Amino acid sequence: MKMWIEMSRDEKHGGDEWGFTKCIWAPTYKKSEGEKKSWPFWDNVNKVKTGDIVFHLRGKGKKAEFVGYSIAKTDGHETLERPPSPGSWAYCSSFYRAFLSEFIRFNKPISLYQLFKEHNLDFKKYYEQKAKPRNIFYTIQSNRLQCLNGGYLSEVDEMLLDIILENNEAFDEEDFSVGLSVPTSVAIKQIKVRVGHAHFSANVKNNYNNRCCFPECTISDREFLIASHIARWADNSEKRGDTSNGLCLCPIHDKAFELGYFSLDNNFRICVKKRSDHSQIFKTYILRYIGMTISKGLIEPDREALAEHRRRSNISDESGN
Numbered sequence: 001m002k003m004w005i006e007m008s009r010d011e012k013h014g015g016d017e018w019g020f021t022k023c024i025w026a027p028t029y030k031k032s033e034g035e036k037k038s039w040p041f042w043d044n045v046n047k048v049k050t051g052d053i054v055f056h057l058r059g060k061g062k063k064a065e066f067v068g069y070s071i072a073k074t075d076g077h078e079t080l081e082r083p084p085s086p087g088s089w090a091y092c093s094s095f096y097r098a099f100l101s102e103f104i105r106f107n108k109p110i111s112l113y114q115l116f117k118e119h120n121l122d123f124k125k126y127y128e129q130k131a132k133p134r135n136i137f138y139t140i141q142s143n144r145l146q147c148l149n150g151g152y153l154s155e156v157d158e159m160l161l162d163i164i165l166e167n168n169e170a171f172d173e174e175d176f177s178v179g180l181s182v183p184t185s186v187a188i189k190q191i192k193v194r195v196g197h198a199h200f201s202a203n204v205k206n207n208y209n210n211r212c213c214f215p216e217c218t219i220s221d222r223e224f225l226i227a228s229h230i231a232r233w234a235d236n237s238e239k240r241g242d243t244s245n246g247l248c249l250c251p252i253h254d255k256a257f258e259l260g261y262f263s264l265d266n267n268f269r270i271c272v273k274k275r276s277d278h279s280q281i282f283k284t285y286i287l288r289y290i291g292m293t294i295s296k297g298l299i300e301p302d303r304e305a306l307a308e309h310r311r312r313s314n315i316s317d318e319s320g321n
Helices: 040-047 112-118 120-130 158-165 184-208 250-258 281-285 303-313
Strands: 003-009 025-028 030-032 036-037 053-058 067-074 075-077 094-109 138-141 144-147 153-155 228-231 246-249
Touching: 025 040, 040 094, 040 153, 094 112, 112 120, 120 138, 120 144, 120 158, 158 184, 184 228, 184 246, 228 250, 246 250, 250 281
Parallel strands: 003 053
Antiparallel strands: 003 153, 025 094, 030 036, 053 067, 067 094, 075 094, 138 144, 228 246
């Protein structure tokens, strides 16, 4: 399941069954000096899959607000059908379209102007990290945040969603508990899980100063760091979002920790179980570090969670045993 932001500046966008909350649609090409050119924000409509979540950003300037979200009812597809009011895109012979269902309006719209104002640095930092690999709905002009003209549909990941929804009770699952279909109820839960995980991930990485905490590991690129749960997300709901339930690890050490190649004792030293079938990964990346202490953050790892991980991995409390 992917999540998208539909930025609709025109309140009369499409009309009738092509209108707001009924579907998302876009021309299949731009017409420029007699040439047909693709546009990534329009091509994204064709990439939408059934069950994806589409957040709706409506209005212009200080009136631009996130007003709610819908669930994609169909995959994105190209069609020769035309919207009743195609506007300046009447020239196009075909359109991308994906039908939507079950629009959920936020309890209180989220002002984009206020978001840009209150989370200016967060949006700029995200833009610097994500603008090249992923097309996003806003840009930076003269050091100011502003919506990108033509940025109709952009993919939103957990990091961006966390900035938008952080500390914002835009929707309450209990308010929508009656009358919702299963897909929409599931979507609400998935959004909350994703926001929660993004917040957890940011806290854990910051706690370890954005470095892998495994002894002598030098990986410090955020794109190659993972906030690893000590007590698994599904196993311990009480510790899910706790920073102390996370370790900042690089992909290799994260996978090794997940598979039980190593754990930490109560003094935060690398410990392993006795085994005769050590893999090459174990010999190269784990073996010589047994007994060494991880680089600790300001918040120490939760000892109860570590004990749970050791039990799950069949590792004793003593380093090297």
